[in-house]
Amino acid sequence: MNWKEKCFAALSAENMFEDSWHKTRFKELLDCYTDSPFFSKGLCKCMYLSAWDDEHFCLMLETLTDMSLGQDTNTDDMRINGDILAKEQDTDGYYLFQLSNAFLDNVPFKIDVSAKVSPETWHIIQRAIQAGEIIDALD
Numbered sequence: 001m002n003w004k005e006k007c008f009a010a011l012s013a014e015n016m017f018e019d020s021w022h023k024t025r026f027k028e029l030l031d032c033y034t035d036s037p038f039f040s041k042g043l044c045k046c047m048y049l050s051a052w053d054d055e056h057f058c059l060m061l062e063t064l065t066d067m068s069l070g071q072d073t074n075t076d077d078m079r080i081n082g083d084i085l086a087k088e089q090d091t092d093g094y095y096l097f098q099l100s101n102a103f104l105d106n107v108p109f110k111i112d113v114s115a116k117v118s119p120e121t122w123h124i125i126q127r128a129i130q131a132g133e134i135i136d137a138l139d
Contacts (some may be wrong), residue, residue, distance in 0.1 A: 005036040006138050007044060016131045018052065025051035033064050045103035045132040048098065052124055056096075092121040099125055103132060 001009070008027060017023035028045040033039055050060035095117055102109040109129060111117075117125075 003138065004030050010134050010138060011048070011131055014130075014134055016048070016127065016134065018127070022051050025054075027056045029057075029060065029064065033068065036064075036068055038067055040139075041135050042103045042106050044135050045128065046100045048131045048135070049100055049128045050105070051125070091115065092117050095121060099128060103128075104106060115134065 008030060010028075011017065012023070017026065020046040026048055029051065030044070033043075033047070049062060095111055095115065098111075099109050109125070111125070
């Protein structure tokens with residue numbers, strides 16, 4: 001079993017997908033980009049996070065497509081774009097982009113417990129961090 005298959009199986013075994021659409025979007029990203037030179041565990045965590053909804057999935061797909069076409073092959077640029085996009089978001093969106101950047105930087109995500117985020121966003125953050133731990137544990 002290759003790394004991509006191990007990753008998908010590990011997340012599936014822990015019931016980390018909210019629904020079949022989340023699972024399908026993530027698998028599509030994994031299938032298309034795992035063998036790319038810019039792929040990393042941090043990027044994989046971002047893929048999991050972006051697969052929660054169509055809007056973020058499409059943004060990730062566009063970014064990864066540009067990277068694979070050689071227009072932007074550096075995840076540092078992806079992180080800079082994440083900072084820019086985070087500042088344009090409401091509170092919930094801001095923290096989701098900050099989480100994505102923490103994944104890319106391979107640093108712990110820090111959020112003030114008094115932050116005004118919706119219960120849905122807290123759920124997404126907690127699940128993404130849990131998925132990240134599963135991804136990090138893969139060899």
